[in-house]
Amino acid sequence: MEGNLLHTAEVVHWAALAFMGVVYTIRLIWLLKFKAGGDKQLPGDQGRTDLGPAMYSMANVVMPWAMESTRKGMFFYLTFALFHLGVTVGIFLAIFSSLLPTFFADQNVAYAIMAILGLAGLVGFGRILRRLVRPVMRLISTPDDYFSVTILTVWMFIGVACQAHLAGLVNNTNYLIAYLFATSFFLVYVPFSKISHYLYYPFIRYYIGKTLGHRGSVLPQKG
Amino acid sequence: MTKKDVSWKVQKMMELLPPKLSRQVVLSLVSCVHCGMCNEACHYVKSIPDDPKMTPSYKADQLRKIFKANHDWTGRVAPKWVGAKTPITEEDLEELKDIAFGTCTNCRRCTYNCPMGVDTATVNRVMRGLLTRVGVMPEGVWAVSKDSWEIGNQMGVLMEDYQETLEWISEELVDELGDEKAAIPIDKKNANIVYTVNPREVKYDPRTITNAAMIFYAAxxxxxxxxxxxxxxxxGLFSGDDVMGGNIYKHLEEKFKELSGNLxxxxxxxxxxxxxxxxxxxxxxTPQDFRMESxxxxxxxxIKEGKIKVDKTKNTExxxxxxxxxxxRSCGLYEEPRELxxxxxxDFQExxxxxxxxxxCTGGGGAMSMAEYTPRRLKSGKIKAEQLAATGAKIVVTSCHNCVDGLGDLIKHYKLDxxxxxxxxxxxEALVMEKPAEVPEEKPAEAATLAGYKILVVDDEPDMRTFLSTVFEDNGASVIEAADGEQALTLAKSEKPSLVTLDLSMPGKDGGxxxxxxxxxxxxxxxPVCIVTGRPELRKLIYDRDVPRPEGxxxxxxxxxxxxxxxxxxxxLSE
Structure with a gap:
């Protein structure tokens, strides 16, 4: 019975991944149908027309010193990094759990993954509280904002249990099944939610970097 | 809800939205994750922390909701889930107007602090543009736009007044420098430089034109x-109206080409x-095919080429x-002013x-022309006032006329020295003239013609108050200012001025x-009262009343x- 359910979960999980790929492809086609605005003015005195400013802008995510908001909110930035690392590790776990069983059975790997997912889940929990408690966050939050961070948080905690099972720390296949089904739901939901922001990140960063770089206003902060 | 229930203005706005949806704008609309990082970047939030509606993402969400409801499948399928919503009534549009014009100066500080790179200032400008095109905008924006369309400049300066001002400046310069060549050339063909200005300079601050002319002469x-x-x-930059923006730019481009200027x-x-x-x-x-610079x-x-000589010890404060x-932030002019x-x-202190x-400075985004938002604007300047005070400087230098007015207001409001x-x-001031000009002797008697008099200047336009106050103070009077009618009456009773200059069109209690x-x-x-008005049609506010006529x-x-x-x-007073 568990074997059949596990098999179904794996099939559904791959199907969900394929579905997400199709929806994302459609989404990108939709996005590219909007005509990109171009600069008709000559570059500014300090402006650049090469790819440098766009690349600098895209690398923003790993340069917390580049923005005042991350420079002054370093703890928030670190929790952001941890949360996104958790998401990456969680996806890696979901995709490769059936392909690389010996890798996930390794105790050291297991503890590392469990630590990352667990801490990322705690960050997620903190983010839910922050959204619920701070008036400004309540004002700008949609139901999707609450739901997205909640399902990711729950998914990460299930991932901890799933990894413990794969490493033989607990013996319950249901954790793996639950994780695969949770991942499937997550993959199907993602293209319709704000979680899709990572798809847009390179595009929006490219354009803002290019535009402001052309004018010469993207600069490392001085003074 | 049927289409009939939706205001025609809203329907028109929905028609006008698609052409404004460039890929960059769409990306800014779909990429916000509502993380709240922009919150701390905004001077409105910093200065008014108890009002969550000041947060930039809330302001951008107003257009985001409309976009999702009309152009994004997620908003069409589950509007409430993703916060999609289209305004319905004209009251809804008024509310949007207050947000787009009254709570954001489009300064772009939040853009630089958004991890995603969401350009909230651009999104807000798109919203302003939609509202403007259906006639929903602050009265000041309407008046300025009207003058721009009808007269060709935003302050409604007539061609005769403009030329008269330049002639008057020229005469003074020729007198001061003792050289006919110091006069301002108008419409000279094939000149190396064609110099353009802000109408505020012509109308309220011609000294900046005089100074520029002197520098050109010296060079x-x-x-x-x-x-x-x-x-x-x-x-067009502030109202979000690209059509007007393009037209006004064309005035400059066409005239520049007609004059065959070089720069x-x-x-x-x-x-x-x-x-x-x-x-x-x-x-x-139209692609730019000629050179421009600040x-x-x-x-x-x-200075670098040695065309003019300066003595920095003339500016020691x-x-x-x-x-x-x-x-x-929007044009990359960071280092040049500092170098200068x-x-x-x-003694330059960063x-x-x-x-x-x-x-x-709080004066950006056209804020100086939106008198109805002045109290909030001044409140939002608390962080700027603290920043200025912390420098210990006696002079704050800026390369922008809106900033001059915005900062001037803050200095007054927060009592900064x-x-x-x-x-x-x-x-x-630092200019060293190769041929020293004969400086005319000071005429103290003339300079103090109003000495001993106290004048109350009443006007809701900060520019106008500054102009009148400067003129009176330069002539020896002491000046008190009021920005609205209530304040004017209070000051008139408490300060007992010798004369009042009174604007007619003001929010709240009007001049009449x-x-x-x-x-x-x-x-x-x-x-004694001297009426000073930009709207002659409001004469009836005075002359229809059963009261004695004003003195001026x-x-x-x-x-x-x-x-x-x-x-x-x-x-x-005798002449």
Missing amino acids: GEDWTMPSFGWDQTNF LVISECGHGYRSTRCEGPNWSA SVTTMLRY KVTFHDSCNNA LELVTT MYPNRQENYC MEVKQLVDLVA EVYASIRQDPQLAKL YLDKPVSEKDILVNARKILD
Whole structure:
């Protein structure tokens, strides 16, 4: 019975991944149908027309010193990094759990993954509280904002249990099944939610970097 | 909800939205994750922390909701889930107007602090543009836009007044420098530089034109000012109206080409520089095929090339520099003004934060023309006032006219011991003339013609108050200012002025009511009043009332000479 359910979960999980790929492809086609605005003015005195400013802008995510908001909110930035690392590790776990069983059975790997997912889940929990408690966050939050961070948080905690099972720390296949089904739901939901922001990140960063770089206003902060 | 229930203005807005949806705008609309990081970047939030509606993402969400409801499948399928919503009534549009115009100066500080790169300022400008196109905008924006369309400049300066001002400046310069060549050339063909200005300079602050002309003269520059297409400012930037933006830019471009100039120089004005140098070609969809630069760059080049000589010891007071949002964050003019300041002053103190992280002066985004939002604007300037005070400087320098007014207001409101200057003023002060000009002897008697008199200046326009106050103070009077009718009456009773200059069109109690109250109050009935109005059609506010006529009446724009002659006449002072 568990074997059949596990098999179904794996099939559904791959199907969900394929579905997400199709929806994302459609989404990108939709996005590219909007005509990109171009600069008709000559570059500014300090402006650049090469790819440098766009690349600098895209690398923003790993340069917390580049923005005042991350420079002054370093703890928030670190929790952001941890949360996104958790998401990456969680996806890696979901995709490769059936392909690389010996890798996930390794105790050291297991503890590392469990630590990352667990801490990322705690960050997620903190983010839910922050959204619920701070008036400004309540004002700008949609139901999707609450739901997205909640399902990711729950998914990460299930991932901890799933990894413990794969490493033989607990013996319950249901954790793996639950994780695969949770991942499937997550993959199907993602293209319709704000979680899709990572798809847009390179595009929006490219354009803002290019535009402001052309004018010469993207600069490392001085003074 | 049927289409019939939706206001026609909303329906029109929905029709106007698609052409504004460039890929960049769409990306800013779909990429926000509502993380709240922009919150701390906004000067409104910093200064008014108890109002969550000040947060930039909330402001951008107003257009985001509309976009999702009409153009994004997630909003069509589950609107409430993703916060999609289309406005319905004209009251909804009024609310959007207050958010788009009254709670954001489009300074772009949040853009630089968004991890995703969401350009909230651009999103807000798109919203302003939609509202403007259906006639929902602050009255000041409407008036300025109307003047831009009808007269060709945003302050409604008539061609005769413009030319008269330039002639008057020319005469003074020729007298002062003792050289006919110091006159301002108008419409000179094939000149190396065509110089454009902000109408505020013509109307309220002609000293900046005088100073620029003196610098051009000292540099031996072959330059000219155009008789039309001289207004480099462009309310299309603030109203979000790209059609108007493109048209106004075309005035400059066409005149520049007609004059066959070599380089278009834009005087110190953030809004003008951005509109002309960085946005105009895009709004008008014409690739830029001629050179333009800020006068800051020009002045810096003159010094570096030895065309003008400066003596920095003439500017020894401690100065700090305020980055105009439009010059800096939107056009990359960060280092040139600093380099110039180092050359013409001895004590330059950087303010913190600076450059792309500097705070808005509160006067950007057309805020100075939206009197209804002034109390909130002044409140939002708390962080800027603290930043200024922390420098200990006596002079804050900026390269923008909106910043001059915005900072001037903050200095007054927060009682800071400093004044605002522009680089052109400091360069002119530091200028060493190769052929020393014969400086005319001071005429103390004339300079103090109003000495001993106290004058109450009542006007809701900060520019106008500053202009009138400067004229009176330069002539020895002490001045008190009121921005609205209530304040005017209170000050008239408590300060007992010798004369009141009274604007007619003001929010709240208008000038007509104030005038009637003065005349009906036994304590104030004899107080001389000079009406100074930009709307002659409002004469009836005075003349339809059963009260004695005012002692003086002037139509805006008023010249320094007119206002002085009237004031002296009313106060019964001999010439």
